Amino acid sequence: MATRRPPSRGRRPDKALTAQDILDAAIEIGDRESLEALTMRRLASELGFSTMALYRHFKNKDDILDGMADQVLGNLRLPDEIGPDPLTEARRIAEALLAMMREHPTVVRLLSTRTTTSRGSLRGAFERVLARLRQAGLPPGEAVDVYGLLMTYTLGFAAYQMPRPWGGDGEAAAELRRQRTHFYSGLPADEFPNMVELSSELTRLPTDGQFQAGLDVLLKGLAADLP
Structure with a gap:
């Protein structure tokens, strides 16, 4: 017992x-x-x-970590319908990955510190995503490249956004952005001329608007390579 x-x-x-x-x-x-x-x-x-x-x-903590990966990554929520073209589908996947990482920050730590071979996580956030990219029209090799690009970009952004609450929505985040702007603008101008001048713009870096702007750049590059 x-x-x-x-x-x-x-x-x-x-x-x-x-x-x-x-x-x-x-x-x-x-x-x-x-x-x-x-x-x-x-x-x-x-x-x-x-x-x-x-x-x-x-059996041990690693076994639990694999179970956590299965539960979070294995239940990645994607739209029911696949996008009508690779660019639309890639954007949907990136947004779904970011939503998952923001809902469960633990997955950012899992993906950044260890690898897993548990089938639930591989099936949910790897196999399904590759299948959707190919069904949206990407050749096999490009589907792998785009998957890697979306995962690493989203993971990096989520890790950057996590400890910076002024990137969020609502009045509290807006107040934190105001305070952060004040901090940047108060730096010595002779030592940090660009940061002082761009103080209000710098606080947008961890926002979802910045995520979409960066994603636009990535997708434009992808569009240029597509036939």
Whole structure:
């Protein structure tokens, strides 16, 4: 019998621990904090069970990380209809990847620090995407190139945006942008002449508008190579 600790996070004391419970808690910790904060002991404490109860479902932390990748990457939400041309489909895929990474920052950390061969993640965010790009009209080799371009661009942007909350929407983000503009404009003008002059424009770097602007540049390059 698994030793049960006093339940935390409002969990029912009579609820049997499932693999899904463990993955949900692991993703929550990864989203909120970091993968370093995710330990078997921490997970057990969050769930109100002993660490031995976790080993009934997962062999080790790496096994849990693969399960997290399966759950997040494997459930990448893409539009039902494939775009009428490669450029439209590529934009849709990039926007879907960014939405996934913003909803679950843990996937940015997973993709940046490790590789996974778990089939759920490969099927959801690799096989499906390649298939859609090819169905939209890209030859096999170009489909691979475009996949890599979209993934690395989106991953890099999401990683840049994550610690910069002034890139978001709403009044709070707007106020943070105002404060950031004030910071840039207050730098010594003789040492940072360009940053002072462009202070208001610099705060747009982590915004979705900047993401779309960069994506436009990438897609224009792709369009130039297409027949």
